[in-house]
Amino acid sequence: MRLIQFEDSTGLRLVGVVEGDSIQIVNGASSTRTLALAAIANGHNLQQEVQSVGTVLSAESYTQLLETRRVLPPLDHEDPAHCLISGTGLTHLGSASTRDKMHQKKADNQAALTDTARMFQWGIDGGRPAAGAVGVQPEWFYKGDGSIVVRPNQAFQSPDFAEDAGEEPELTGLYVIGHDGTPYRLGFALGNEFSDHVMERRNYLYLAHSKLRNCAYGPELRVGDLPRHLAGTSRIWRDGNVLWEKEFLSGEDNMCHSLENLEYHHFKYTQFLRPGDVHVHFFGTATLSVADNVKTQPGDRFEVSMNEFGKPLCNTLEIAASAFNIGEIRSL
Known part of the structure; x- marks a missing residue:
């Protein structure tokens, strides 16, 4: 599994699973860090945590996100x-x-x-x-x-x-x-x-x-x-x-x-x-x-x-x- 962090067209931060040029948005995750901390608390690895919360298909392609510079580093901290x-x-x-x-x-x-x-x-x-x-x-x-x-x-x-x-x-x-x-x-x-x-x-x-x-x-x-x-x-x-x-x-x-x-x-x-x-x-x-x-x-x-x-x-x-x-x- 490969994860990215990105911004949607309104600037909202999201976490996505890369599948070719498609992005599956991870439900409820605004950052990879918070997703990881939730996985630790739930006794999951990252893949299990993503499966647990589920995903939904993004309307935007991975290529579009890269071209518009809305892909973030895949892990960061709000501070x-x-x-x-x-x-x-x-x-x-x-x-x-x-x-x-x-x-x-x-x-x-x-x-x-x-x-x-x-x-x-x-x-x-x-x-x-x-x-x-x-x-x-x-x-x-x-x-x-x-x-x-x-x-x-x-x-x-x-x-x-x-x-x-x-x-x-x-x-x-x-x-x-x-x-x-x-x-x-x-x-x-x-x-x-x-x-x-x-x-x-x-x-x-x-x-x-x-x-x-x-x-x-x-x-x-x-x-x-x-x-x-x-x-x-x-x-x-x-x-x-x-x-x-x-x-x-x-x-x-x-x-x-x-x-x-x-x-x-x-x-x-x-x-x-x-x-x-x-x-x-x-x-x-x-x-x-x-x-x-x-x-x-x-x-x-x-x-x-x-x-x-x-x-x-x-x-x-x-x-x-x-x-x-x-x-x-x-x-x-």
Whole structure:
């Protein structure tokens, strides 16, 4: 089952089950989060909860909703401060070589390359422990709260101080924290983590800065377990033509960490177990256009696709004027 959140022609929020180009509206559900919390309270999984409340056919097609930009991220929170966006890096086979390629001409950055290779090897050696055991912790980063998320087909707003505006095609895990503090995984979605790789290239300690950008995920939430091998395509379109295209791989067969290990090392922190909160976690990638010396520009269109996740995730690129200037802090 694949779920979307969308707005009808009056702006009313709805949850729908995708069936080809048709949408079955889930009765009484204004958000995926409240649907999930109801499922938890009723002892159901998401599919059982949808079956329990029933659905009705929407008069609008899925294509129409996407074209009019009324499809929302498939999971969010009405208070963006209660939606945490995070991620892990160096999790996929090949991701260390991609990272090194980004840095390879920086003669003064050998320490970063050494640390990258070392952390990746830790993942190879200890990122997939036996069931029930705790493995090595991955690289982890904070990206922002729900205010940084843009919906499918909307534009990323790259700040005017950014040195790069590059895609990162990934899978995301979507979670709700139950009223007893237990994390519940609703499923997975395509994601574009979108970062400033030129800033990161200067020194790996700038990674935290480079991640504080917009992101997108969806348009569909795939409910249930993740296939072990997944192959998708990442594209950049410019002026109606494909500027760059490459396959990206995911699923545990293509990762040096198990999903269970990545999830444990996020949710082991008690501040991430606040009841009712939403978590969106990017699992990493080994495929970046910047590693092939691609320089994006305003008007470019990113497309992340994978057959198992339905419609592709598409976003364009715009440059946003800074909302804050040096010297504007005032004393009280």
